[in-house]
Amino acid sequence: MELSAENEMVAVPPGRVTLSDRRTQRSWPVELAPYRLAAYPVTQGRYAEVTGLRPGTAKGDRVPVEGVSWLDAVAFCNALSRQEGHTPAYGLEGIDGLGGLGGLEPARPEAVVWDTTADGYRLPTEAEWEHACRAGTEGARYGQLDDIAWHRGNSQESIHDVGGKEPNPWGLYDMLGNVWEWCWDVYDAEVYGTYRVLRGGGWFDEPWSCRASVRRRSHPTFRIDDVGFRVARSVRA
Numbered sequence: 001m002e003l004s005a006e007n008e009m010v011a012v013p014p015g016r017v018t019l020s021d022r023r024t025q026r027s028w029p030v031e032l033a034p035y036r037l038a039a040y041p042v043t044q045g046r047y048a049e050v051t052g053l054r055p056g057t058a059k060g061d062r063v064p065v066e067g068v069s070w071l072d073a074v075a076f077c078n079a080l081s082r083q084e085g086h087t088p089a090y091g092l093e094g095i096d097g098l099g100g101l102g103g104l105e106p107a108r109p110e111a112v113v114w115d116t117t118a119d120g121y122r123l124p125t126e127a128e129w130e131h132a133c134r135a136g137t138e139g140a141r142y143g144q145l146d147d148i149a150w151h152r153g154n155s156q157e158s159i160h161d162v163g164g165k166e167p168n169p170w171g172l173y174d175m176l177g178n179v180w181e182w183c184w185d186v187y188d189a190e191v192y193g194t195y196r197v198l199r200g201g202g203w204f205d206e207p208w209s210c211r212a213s214v215r216r217r218s219h220p221t222f223r224i225d226d227v228g229f230r231v232a233r234s235v236r237a
Helices: 003-007 044-051 070-083 126-134
Strands: 009-012 015-021 026-032 035-038 090-092 112-114 180-186 196-199 215-218 232-234
Touching (some): 003 044, 009 126, 026 126, 035 126, 044 070
Antiparallel strands (some): 015 026, 090 112
16 A cells, blocks of 8 residues: 555545434434545554654554544644645634644643634544444444454554555445544533543454444543544535
C-alpha cells in the first residue's frame, strides 16, 4: 500500500443510526447527511507530515498514530485543514476566527467549538462513526472478526499497520480493532463531564469490545497507547 493511499477519503451516504446509552437505558435515532471519512486511521507517517511529531510508543509510518489526546486530534484536524487551504473546523469559544488553535493544551476542552459551516477536517460524530462502521450491515460486526480486526486474540498484543485486514463494504479499513478512535461527542456530561467518546475497540481488547455499538470514554487530555483517530469532512451543497 502506498503512503498516499492513507490519505484517501471515502464518500459516506446519508442514513439513519440508533444510538443508545447503557446507564440511562435510553435510545435515540440520528439522521445523517452525507459526509466523507478517511479510509484509514491517521498514521504515524501522516501525523509526522502534518505536525512534525511522532507521539506514542509504536514506530513505523503505517501504524496508526496513538498516544494522542482528543485535543491533539482536534489540533491535527486544524493543521491539516490549513495545509490544504480549507477553513479549520475548530476554534476556542470567545476568540474570533477559527485559525489559531495551535497550542491547545492550556485550553479547557469544553471551550473548543465546532464551526459546522467550515469545510475543513474534523473528527466524526459518534453517530457518523457508527453509521460508517456498519456500512449498511445490521450485525455486531461487518464481517468475521479475525478477517477484519486486530484484537487481543490475534494481535500478539501489539499494534499493526493500517490496512492489514479486510475493509467494510464501503471501503473503510480498521473500523474495528487496532486502535480505538476519538469522536467529537461528549460521552455523558451528567456523570463524566467533558469525557469524550471512543469507538471501535483496540489491539489489546477482547473480542466483545470490537463491535459497532460498543462505546468507551476518556478525558480529552489523556494520551493512551491504544487510542488514535481518523478524520472526517462535511459535504457542502
